[in-house]
Amino acid sequence: MNLTINVVDEQPSKSIVYLAGEIDAYTAPDLKEALIPLMRQEDQVVAVDLAEVNYMDSTGLGTFVSALKSSKEYNSKLTLVNIQDRVLRLFQITGLDEIMDIRASIRGGSE
Amino acid sequence: MSSLLKLDTEGYKALMKRYIETRDEQSLYEIEQASKLFIKNSILPDEIVNMHIQSLKDLYPNLSEDIQYSMNFLLEAMIAYGIAHQEYQQLREKQSELKSEISVAASMQETLLETKKPTIDGLDIGVISVPAHQMNGDYHHFVKGRDGSLGIAIADVIGKGIPAALCMSMIKYAMDSYPEDAMTPKAILANMNRVVERNVDPSMFITMFYAQYLPSDHTLRYASAGHEPGFYYNSSQDTFEELTTKGLVLGVTPDTTYPQYELKIESNDMVILLTDGVTECRDGERFIERQEVLDVIKRYAHLPVQKIVDQTFKYFERLQDFELRDDFTLLILRREV
DSSP, X not given: OOEEEEEEEEETTEEEEXXXXXXXXXXXXXXXXXXXXXXXXXXXEEEEEEEEEEEEOHHHHHHHHHHHHHHHHHTOEEEEESOOHHHHHHHHHTTGGGTSEEESOTTTTOO | OOOOOOSSHHHHHXXXXXXXXXXXXXXXXXXXXXXXXXXXXXXXXXXHHHHHHHHHHHHOTTOOHHHXXXXXXXXXXXXXXXXXXXXXXXXXXXXXXXXXXXHHHHHXXXXXXXXXXXXXXXXXXXXXXXXXXXXXXXXXEEEEOTTSOEEEEEEEESSOHHHHHHHHHHHHHHHHTSOGGGOOHHHHHHHHHHHHHXXXXXXXXXXXXXXXXXXXXXXXXXXXXXXXXXXXEETTTTEEEEOOOOOOOBTSSTTOXXXXXXXXXXXXXXXXXXXXXXXXXXXXXXXXXXXXXXXXXXHTTTSOHHHHHHHHHHHHHHSTTEEOXXXXXXXXXXXXX
């Protein structure tokens, strides 16, 4: 299965990462490669749009955990938006939804 | 015909001469066989070209210089192939070495992580754990306390394969080092969280469900670190309930605390613990839903518990497009009396 990763720099310090497909052991390394350098930019605000992600396994979770850890180290900000229920469940089971910024809509409800 | 060509310049020269003179099929066949022997004996392409040059010089001492230069040119052109071939050979050897090392590691891991299913009066226990690949990243462990209690850990390392498996050995040793009296589920998870947080790569973390069964008053205490929720089967009502818990996965933040829950277990009630490998099974494009797992368990519920877990795995294994994507562990306890 494939994952397409599309990074859009909305403003100099704000990026949206659009993902489509499946995040698993095969695609997670690509995601990590795209995501971690963004998180390592001081004060960068990164929103990951998961609207088109229908499957994620625990390896994908691992990638978001290391992104979260980087964000704390570099004072950047990670937000997950437009999560589908099946994927959200994983974050809920693992308790990660309580320490990560997960939102239903990318514009914070203004839509 | 004569015996096979000797693998030296003399042999090569003789065969080449015969071919040039007779142009017979047999010579071609023999050089083809010889070529296989060259490969087997790691003779490099540039060495063969060199034999060819020597043979040419011997057979045709008056060979034009241009031809000789061209042959030297060819020799240079072959060198990189020779190096690539050598590297390939070395990789093949390395690969077979690694393969055998991994299988030794896998069997060592099996011994290290071995846990004995305990016998406890009035409690039937069944467990099955099947790795998706060579090494298992799932872990389950039984500890019998002096007070007669039974501790059960079930865990899953996020990440697969060898790093995950190595991580599990660390968990096992950390667990073994705790004094038995301190084994309440919430204390164990808080401790394990610190161990994992300090020792494991940021992209790796561990989910763990820890339960403690007290046969004296038929109580189950449990806590979960982000683990796939288990189930409680209420026999008198014939219903399954999810064991809902709060608690972050191990290894993300150092000071996580874990709420502990308690459940009274009546006769014939079951507690079902599993890893997400069970629910990440696929039947072609379709995922196996949690409800489906329960339906299958219920179908075999009349059997001894070990049979239930074995049959449940077999049931999924038999699905036509079954694919085990992740390590699969299913553990069931049933109060007998």
